[in-house]
Amino acid sequence: xxxxxxxxxxxxxxxxxxxxxxxxxxxxxxxxxxxxxxxxxxxxxxxxxxxxxxxxxxxxxxxxxxxxxxxxxxxxxxxxxxxxxxxxxxxxxxxxxxxxxxxxxxxxxxxxxxxxxxxxxxxxxxxxxxxxxxxxxxxxxxxxxxxxxxxxxxxxxxxxxxxxxxxxxxxxxxxxxxxxxxxxxxxxxxxxxxxxxxxxxxxxxxxxxxxxxxxxxxxxxxxxxxxxxxxxxxxxxxxxxxxxxxxxxxxxxxxxxxxxxxxxxxx
Numbered sequence: 352x353x354x355x356x357x358x359x360x361x362x363x364x365x366x367x368x369x370x371x372x373x374x375x376x377x378x379x380x381x382x383x384x385x386x387x388x389x390x391x392x393x394x395x396x397x398x399x400x401x402x403x404x405x406x407x408x409x410x411x412x413x414x415x416x417x418x419x420x421x422x423x424x425x426x427x428x429x430x431x432x433x434x435x436x437x438x439x440x441x442x443x444x445x446x447x448x449x450x451x452x453x454x455x456x457x458x459x460x461x462x463x464x465x466x467x468x469x470x471x472x473x474x475x476x477x478x479x480x481x482x483x484x485x486x487x488x489x490x491x492x493x494x495x496x497x498x499x500x501x502x503x504x505x506x507x508x509x510x511x512x513x514x515x516x517x518x519x520x521x522x523x524x525x526x527x528x529x530x531x532x533x534x535x536x537x538x539x540x541x542x543x544x545x546x547x548x549x550x551x552x553x554x555x556x557x558x559x560x561x562x563x564x565x566x567x568x569x570x571x572x573x574x575x576x577x578x579x580x581x582x583x584x585x586x587x588x589x590x591x592x593x594x595x596x597x598x599x600x601x602x603x604x605x606x607x608x609x610x611x612x613x614x615x616x617x618x
Contacts, residue, residue, distance in 0.1 A: 382439050397434050398427075401449060405430040408453050412461070422457065429456030474518050480505055481515040564614035572607040579604060 378400070384393035409422035433449035458479055484504045488496035496504075498512040505512070565573060571593075578584045578592065586604070590597045 378445065379439060382437065382445075385434075386439075394434060398430060401430055401434075401445070402427065404446065404449070405453055408450065408457065412457055422460075425457055425460045426453050429453035432456065474515065477507075477511065477515045478518050481507075481512055564611040567614055568607055568610060572603055572610075575600060575603050576607055 378397075381393040381397050381400075384390040385397065405426040406423055409419065409426040412422055413419055429452050430449060433445070433452035436452070437445055437448050439445075461475075461479060481501055484501050485496060488500060488504060492500075498509050498516070501507075502509045502512045565576070568576070575589055575593065578589050579586070584592075586597050586600045590600045593600065
C-alpha cells in the first residue's frame with residue numbers, strides 16, 4: 352500500500368542544499384595531503400576540482416578582445432597560486448580566498464601585458480576600475496551608466512572618468528590589415544585610410560626642368576622671384592627692398608616668369 356505524500360504549499364521554496372559534508376571532507380583531505388605530505392597528486396586533483404571556477408572568472412573578461420585561451424591560462428595560474436598559498440586553518444573557504452587571487456592575476460595581466468600603447472600605471476589602474484564599475488552599474492541599471500554615475504560610484508571627478516574612457520582606446524591597436532568598408536561600398540584596410548598623397552612628388556619633375564631656367568635669369572630677377580614666391584612678400588614690399596617702383600617689380604616678375612616658361616619648354 353502506497354503511503355500518501357503531501358505536496359508543499361504554493362510558493363514554498365525548498366531550502367538551498369548545503370554543500371555535502373563528503374565534498375568538504377575531501378577538500379580538506381586533499382589540502383592536508385598536499386600541504387603536510389607534499390602530495391602532488393592531491394595538488395593536481397585540487398586544480399582539476401576548481402578549474403571550472405577559473406574558467407568562469409576568465410569569461411568575465413572575454414569581451415575585452417583578449418584570447419579566451421590566454422585568459423584561461425592567466426586565471427589558471429592564479430588558481431595554482433591560490434592553492435599553494437591557501438591556509439585552511441584560518442577558517443576561510445577556498446573560494447573566498449581563491450576568487451580574489453584569480454581576479455587579481457587577471458587584472459595584473461591586463462595592466463602589464465594587455466596595452467598596445469604605453470599608458471602610465473596609474474591610468475591603467477583607473478581604466479580597470481572604471482570598466483569594472485561600468486559592468487556593475489550596467490547590471491544594476493539595465494543600461495549603460497553615464498560618466499557622472501560612474502564618477503559617483505568610484506568617488507572620482509567626471510573628468511577623470513572621461514579620461515579613463517579615452518585611455519581605454521589605447522588598450523587595443525587595430526592591425527593595419529584590418530578590413531573596413533568604405534562609403535562607396537569598396538573594401539579597404541586600415542592602412543588604406545592612413546596618410547595622404549604627397550603633392551611634393553608631383554613637383555619634382557617641374558623642379559628638374561625649372562631649375563636650369565631660373566639659373567639662366569639675371570641675378571636681380573632671381574632675387575625678386577625668390578622674395579615673391581619663397582619669402583611671400585608683396586610687390587610693394589619687394590619694391591621697398593629693391594629701391595624701385597611697384598610697377599617695375601610687376602614688370603620684372605612678368606618678364607622673368609615668361610622667360611622661365613620659354614626655357615623650361617625647350618628643356
